[in-house]
Amino acid sequence: MADESAADATAAEVPTGTPPHALAEFWYYFSVNKGAVAGLVVFSLLVLVAIFAPFLAPHSPYEQFRDALLTPPVWQEGGRPEFILGTDPVGRDMLSRLIFGARYSLFIGLVVVVFALVSGIILGVLAGYFRGWVDTAIMRVMDVILAFPSLLLALVLVAILGPGLFNAMLAIALVLQPHFARLTRAAVMSEKNREYVVSAKVAGAGHLRLMMITILPNCVAPLIVQATLSFSNAILEAAALGFLGMGAQPPTPEWGTMLASAREFILRAPWVVTFPGLAILITVLSINLIGDGLRDALDPKLKRS
Amino acid sequence: MTGPVLEGRDIKRDYHVPGGLFGKARTVHAVKGVSFKVDKGKTLAIVGESGCGKSTLARIITLIDAATAGELLIDGNKVDIARDGLTPELRRKVQIVFQNPYGSLNPRQKIGDVLGEPLLINTAIPAAERRDLAMQMLKKVGLEEKHYNRYPHMFSGGQRQRIAIARALMLRPSLLVLDEPVSALDLSVQAQVLNLLADLQDEFELTYVFISHDLSVVRYIADEVMVMYFGEAVEYGPRDTVFGNPQHAYTKTLLAATPRADVESIRARIARKRAA
């Protein structure tokens, strides 16, 4: 018997070679996509900036320098070296506000994704696992949510709940959640009839164990990709809500809110609008690039031999 | 122990296909009244081609699905999961090994957890003891202790089938349903797995229900053979009778269609070709 298994083992090793570690394999596929790696670098820098904001920012984001209203950036005429990116209409340092704004944006993205992910997974697993009327009920509600333009729905929700950063995050999470529910449902439905699930059933596993321990871990790859893309979506929508005055309230240094409070100066002092906009653009772009890379690395359908 | 381990009396299974927007709902009779009996330590082979209802029957015997009509007796006791549900004691008596060794193991579960799961769910055995039992079973099926912490993708098809067999045996069932356990394996690995199954049958006094489309494998392993055709058992009897003196036309067709690999038939074929 031992001989046989030894022969089995060699037979297994010859065609595949030693299987590379899962993480190493992931990195191999991820690093093929140069854009994704660039996105990862930029995003890591952003995270570091957010964490060490109090040490990096030259000034407090709330301190108003009354003698330096609307100072242009340092490379323009009239710029002052202590305000590298200039100041806003009430004399606050743009760079410091942007640095602290990174904290808000990343926090918003994280909270929204966690909310949307958790609720979406629970609903999606229930719908995909039980099917029947549970499925119909859950998915029709999801369809209703998806039928509204997302920003409009978020606006309505914030109008009902009252403006504020937390309510805005809740609204965005609710708007983004159907994507997760649908994705989870589809993945669960395709995994549910696989033989390993029947095997677990024959081993005596109950519904909860089958759903959460047997099936769900096999559905995570598309969810991770969707979570990354939703992260940037959440940042965008939070900025939009902030711009419309329904999200974070001034004087919070949130990028969307900064845009909104400066829009009347767009011609006189373009830097007040340009830099928060650029910050949003760069963040969203880097996260989307990471998302694409993750999709390449995690989606087995696209995997090359 | 007297009496058969497994008995089926006139088992039927219908599927209702809902009509949808177009076309009307209809009923498919997958199994149309099948009866059988298997004694302890024996092997009943169920043979048939795709769509004959053999896998449906396997799911009924394994207590995954309920029969539409008919009686199923395990160890002489009547079992009706549609009415009484499934008790852990009953669950422990019947286990199954599936055809596809690549699909039947959870890709995200380590081998140790695969083997420990049935014990974790059905018994109160502590973790350390579960681990010991799993290690013992790994060795019984010809694998090693170092395989305990590996994931399924690191194993070959034959090794995975050994793991699937080990998992099925963790609860010490008296009845093991083998749904095409060697069809997806290479010839040499198939021989190893068939030998392993024979050894385990002796050691644990297992009763097998062996589902297959491959007559040569069935002829090797079975004590009794049931031939199914479109949901009906067209032939049922001891192996030598079924193979030696088939009664039903379908059994004869099946036997005639199985390729022959003996020297005489090759000679005859070459002679025919020369003549043509």
Added chain:
Amino acid sequence: MPLLTVRNLTVSFDTLTGPFLAVKGIDLSIEEREVLAIVGESGSGKSVSMLAVMGLLPPTATVSADEMSFNGTDLLALDAAARRRIVGKDIAMIFQEPMASLNPCFTVGFQIEEVLRVHLGLDRAQRRARAIELLTLVGIPEPAERLGSYPHQMSGGQCQRVMIAIAIACKPKLLIADEPTTALDVTIQKQILDLLMRLQAENGMGLIMITHNMGVVAETADRVIVQYKGRKVEEADVLSLFEAPKSAYTRALLSALPENAVGDRLPTISDFMLKEAAAETLR
């Protein structure tokens, strides 16, 4: 002159862990009107070597050979376009999964006629007539009606018949069948094998059967090549292979057949190889 000659064929794949040699120096040749079986288990490189001949391997594969000539044409010297003209017209191939080999979006008739249009340039009426003729030839009842069917409306056996019809549409000189019956039931397998043998005899094609099933080999082949882990371990005519196998691996393969079981246990390949190795060292 042989129909197809391949000398010292080597195929390697670039993988994460470095190059992997799937085929290690295989020689083979097939005469006109000959049925050659290539037998081996998974990982023996039997499909890969034929895909290499067809030029159907993915770009990660590196193919090298000392010689690869078909009917007097050097395949290695041809560019991709010229090779494509030969492949599909003079060499055709059928695969294991008949359902997956047909495009589910188009009717059977369209898929047969497409081949006729591309390779033979027949007009519409000629194409249709030839398609009906082909379906009749492969034994599909009511061929004219069947032309309008989609693959999902047919059984696996019928799909394989359609695949064979497409393969023989241009009267190829060589047909390569890669496990043509593995996915089918035994009774259907018998029908398809009979069909292939009849077409081979009628059209005078060369036929290469790739299979892992010794029974299929016994029922079809004139000559057999046994492959193991990318190497050729034996080449013989079918009768001597079954009567007096020369290599240890072939002997092991034959004795692992359940119908050849002696007593209670099946001799396994590894038992056999160990025994042979022991005998070797004693000698």
